Amino acid sequence: MLNTRTRNPAVGFFSRRIAGLGQEDRTRRGASRGKLQDSWVGAYLAAHRWSLLGTLSQFRRMPYSTILTCVALAISLAFPAVLMALLQNAHRVAAQWDGGAQISLFLKADTSEAQAEKLADSLRTQRDIARIEYISKQRGLEEFKANSGLGDALSLLSDNPLPPVLVVHPKDTRANPAAIEKLAKSLQSNALVDIAQWDMQWLQRLHALLSVAERAVWVIGALLLVAALVVVGNTIRLAVQNNAQQIKVTKLIGASDGFVRRPFLYAGLIYGTVGGVLALLLVASVLWGLTEPVRSVAQAYNSNFALQGLGLGYSAVVITAGVTLGLVGAWVSVGRHLRAIEP
Amino acid sequence: MIQFTNVTKRYPGGYDALSNVSFSLEQGEMAFLTGHSGAGKSTLLKLVAAIERCSTGQIVVNNANLSRLRRGRVPAFRRELGIVFQDHNLLYDRSVYDNVALPLIIAGFRRDEIGRRVRAALDKVGLLGREESLPITLSTGEQQRVGIARAVVNRPAVLLADEPTGNLDPDLARDVMRLFEEFNQIGTTVLVATHDIELINRLGHRRLVLKHGRFEGDTGAH
Numbered sequence: 001m002l003n004t005r006t007r008n009p010a011v012g013f014f015s016r017r018i019a020g021l022g023q024e025d026r027t028r029r030g031a032s033r034g035k036l037q038d039s040w041v042g043a044y045l046a047a048h049r050w051s052l053l054g055t056l057s058q059f060r061r062m063p064y065s066t067i068l069t070c071v072a073l074a075i076s077l078a079f080p081a082v083l084m085a086l087l088q089n090a091h092r093v094a095a096q097w098d099g100g101a102q103i104s105l106f107l108k109a110d111t112s113e114a115q116a117e118k119l120a121d122s123l124r125t126q127r128d129i130a131r132i133e134y135i136s137k138q139r140g141l142e143e144f145k146a147n148s149g150l151g152d153a154l155s156l157l158s159d160n161p162l163p164p165v166l167v168v169h170p171k172d173t174r175a176n177p178a179a180i181e182k183l184a185k186s187l188q189s190n191a192l193v194d195i196a197q198w199d200m201q202w203l204q205r206l207h208a209l210l211s212v213a214e215r216a217v218w219v220i221g222a223l224l225l226v227a228a229l230v231v232v233g234n235t236i237r238l239a240v241q242n243n244a245q246q247i248k249v250t251k252l253i254g255a256s257d258g259f260v261r262r263p264f265l266y267a268g269l270i271y272g273t274v275g276g277v278l279a280l281l282l283v284a285s286v287l288w289g290l291t292e293p294v295r296s297v298a299q300a301y302n303s304n305f306a307l308q309g310l311g312l313g314y315s316a317v318v319i320t321a322g323v324t325l326g327l328v329g330a331w332v333s334v335g336r337h338l339r340a341i342e343p
Numbered sequence: 344m345i346q347f348t349n350v351t352k353r354y355p356g357g358y359d360a361l362s363n364v365s366f367s368l369e370q371g372e373m374a375f376l377t378g379h380s381g382a383g384k385s386t387l388l389k390l391v392a393a394i395e396r397c398s399t400g401q402i403v404v405n406n407a408n409l410s411r412l413r414r415g416r417v418p419a420f421r422r423e424l425g426i427v428f429q430d431h432n433l434l435y436d437r438s439v440y441d442n443v444a445l446p447l448i449i450a451g452f453r454r455d456e457i458g459r460r461v462r463a464a465l466d467k468v469g470l471l472g473r474e475e476s477l478p479i480t481l482s483t484g485e486q487q488r489v490g491i492a493r494a495v496v497n498r499p500a501v502l503l504a505d506e507p508t509g510n511l512d513p514d515l516a517r518d519v520m521r522l523f524e525e526f527n528q529i530g531t532t533v534l535v536a537t538h539d540i541e542l543i544n545r546l547g548h549r550r551l552v553l554k555h556g557r558f559e560g561d562t563g564a565h
Contacts, residue, residue: 042453050441050448057436249432252394253493254422255449343394 047259054246054263055270058239066271069235073275073322076228078282080221081318085287085310087214089294093305094206103184105166106195116164119192123168128183133167140165163194178204225325232271232329236264240337248343257338264334265327272326276319283310283318344370344501344532345391350400352386352556360386361556363400368534368549370500373527375543376536378553384536387553388505391534392426393417405500422450425494425531427504431486433478439465439489440474446497464492468522484515491519495526502526504535508542516542 059066107116113136120132135143140162145154168187170180180198188196240247247260291307298305310318345368352361361383368374376384389395390402393409402409405423412420425446433442443464447457465471468488478486487507494502504523508516520535520542527533537543543550552560 042455043451046444046454046457047448047451050445053437053441061436245432246434246436249434250445250449251418252392252421252426252428252432253446253449254418254420254424255445256418259418259449 051262051266055266058267065235065238069231069271070274070278072231073228073271074278074282076224077276077279077318077322079224080217081279081283081310082286083217084314087217089307090210103168103196103198105187105193107164107192108194109163111164111192115192120166128171129168130171131169135165137162137164228325229329232268232326233333236330236333237337240334244341247341252343261334265330268326268330272323276322279318280315344368346403348401350397350402353398359556364558366551366561368532370532371530373533374549374551376534376551377538382553383556384553385505388503388536391503392424393420423500425499425502427490427494427507429506429509431490433486433489435478439476442489443492443496450497460496464496468492483510491522501532506537508539520546
């Protein structure tokens with residue numbers, strides 16, 4: 001076959017042309033190389049196409065490992081993400097309650113109306129106070145009469161027993177209950193104030209609990225991410241070992257470590273991306289499953305609270321975490337195992 | 344082009360695969376490396392391709408002193424070589440085209456240039472039209488020719504072949520050798536390890552003979 005081919009005049013002509021090219025190439029190697037590589041985009045694409053094909057063939061050869069790795073990654077990402085989403089919702093609930101945070105200043109009973117007004121005015125200028133509501137002795141009595149149902153009994157009293165009250169609405173209540181406490185304590189020290197009451201301790205405890213839960217989510221998340229890293233690393237290790245022969249051949253032909261590494265990094269990248277997207281789907285379906293029960297609980301409390309999803313920011317975090325895990329897992333694993341495979 | 348000076352290769356355990364070998368092959372020369380099996384032919388080729396490092400002595404290939412070649416420079420060095428293996432060493436999950444294109448892809452050639460050169464190389468070994476085949480569907484001889492096309496597609500300065508005709512019938516073996524001669528005629532330095540004495544005798548060319556790791560004879564030395 002070879003003989004007939006080389007005897008074919010057309011082929012012979014072509015061969016001579018190749019031969020000529022070869023000669024020219026050897027004598028002007030540097031120059032002609034440069035010319036051939038001037039379109040680095042084309043060369044870059046050719047090399048990456050090759051690497052991607054390698055990745056895909058790697059997936060084809062180990063489909064179960066591929067799927068399992070993606071699923072393991074997805075679950076490791078989804079679990080902390082679901083917890084984080086629930087925490088976010090808990091924060092929203094707490095924030096609704098925070099909105100009602102206020103400090104009641106019960107002034108001393110002998111405070112005159114003018115003194116009370118003056119204090120209110122001076123407090124209004126304070127930066128951490130949004131609004132002051134002044135409830136005079138008289139108005140307090142009227143409201144009490146109207147709301148308590150004890151109106152008739154109260155009218156029997158000769159004197160108004162209620163103190164004047166200033167209701168302080170702090171700014172920025174949701175940010176930080178500690179700030180409210182500090183404000184209340186400073187108000188308490190005023191000579192006119194008898195008692196400063198802020199019924200916020202339970203809210204404070206809730207916030208403390210939420211921050212413990214948040215810390216727990218981060219720890220669980222970190223542990224799961226380490227697990228995901230190990231899973232990715234192990235899959236890549238298997239892929240490297242399965243490809244030992246190909247790696248040897250490629251190295252013999254003059255491939256750099258970077259070239260040999262690239263299909264595996266692609267694999268890590270794909271694991272990470274697919275795992276991240278799967279994780280978001282998982283999170284969405286879990287939250288969707290919780291929507292109805294949460295709504296009925298909210299309704300029982302006369303609230304129209306509805307569960308919210310992860311949001312764009314955290315979704316981006318999940319995807320980024322997936323991609324990073326995939327890449328880092330692949331990088332570390334390939335780095336460790338590639339060196340062992342030399343022709 | 345290839346220069347060995349007092350080269351010894353000692354494997355762990357004290358076995359000397361090569362001892363005190365010296366020879367030199369000029370640019371554009373073609374030579375056969377012969378000897379009984381276990382004489383050190385493969386070891387010598389591995390030393391030339393920087394697959395193994397020599398224990399003592401000095402090896403210069405293509406102006407590179409291999410004892411001083413850093414690990415990171417080995418890939419670039421190998422890109423200047425073409426190596427034909429006895430067991431082909433093809434990538435069996437890639438098409439014939441991709442196999443032959445690999446050296447060009449590694450070297451960073453443009454895609455259209457790759458296509459042109461791959462087709463030229465496949466045409467040269469008589470496999471044009473089989474680009475899309477998987478190597479496994481080819482006969483041993485055809486696989487060997489894919490390996491040759493891959494070795495020469497980058498127009499290497501040095502072509503090494505380790506028992507390239509070991510698995511081929513005499514006709515195919517002659518064709519393969521003729522191919523090597525053609526590449527040699529366009530200026531490639533060719534070193535072929537083989538124990539096919541009959542074929543060597545017929546073809547002539549310089550002959551380097553190894554025996555138990557020692558240099559036994561050199562016909563046509565400079």
